[in-house]
Amino acid sequence: MSLSWKPVKRGRNKSIFCSPACGHDCTREAYKEAIQWAKDTIAMMQFGNWKVRVWENLGWHSSIVSNGGHLTIYIFRYDDGEGSYHTAYDPEGKHGGTPMPYSVGKTNFKDPNEAVRAQIKQVRKVLDKEIKGFQTVLQAAAGF
Numbered sequence: 001m002s003l004s005w006k007p008v009k010r011g012r013n014k015s016i017f018c019s020p021a022c023g024h025d026c027t028r029e030a031y032k033e034a035i036q037w038a039k040d041t042i043a044m045m046q047f048g049n050w051k052v053r054v055w056e057n058l059g060w061h062s063s064i065v066s067n068g069g070h071l072t073i074y075i076f077r078y079d080d081g082e083g084s085y086h087t088a089y090d091p092e093g094k095h096g097g098t099p100m101p102y103s104v105g106k107t108n109f110k111d112p113n114e115a116v117r118a119q120i121k122q123v124r125k126v127l128d129k130e131i132k133g134f135q136t137v138l139q140a141a142a143g144f
């Protein structure tokens with residue numbers, strides 16, 4: 001039997017908000033913070049429509065997901081409040097992991113917009129290459 005990932009409130013003043021599967025005694029405060037970081041990041045975005053996504057695994061983590069689920073921006077906040085952002089690109093729009101060809105070399109950015117631009121640039125590079133390859137096939141087929 002596997003433990004549930006559904007977080008439950010417990011403890012003094014219900015200050016714990018953690019699932020049995022996590023078991024790290026994550027706090028409700030950390031949960032609210034994770035949501036706030038995601039909202040702050042959305043406010044920083046210069047383009048796109050984004051949704052807050054938080055999850056728990058030995059602490060609350062936050063990200064924002066593009067409409068359609070192709071792009072995810074993972075948020076890391078340092079103690080001084082500075083943020084660090086990296087992206088994942090899922091061609092299928094299921095906010096999954098990044099397939100190798102789409103992986104961005106430099107992964108952490110101080111500006112989430114820069115993180116997304118680097119990701120889009122990499123995706124475009126891969127797609128351009130595929131289109132070129134496809135055009136070669138088309139030209140060869142036209143020659144018959």
Ligand SMILES: [Zn+2]
Nearest residue numbers: 018022024026
């Ligand atoms: Zn937890």
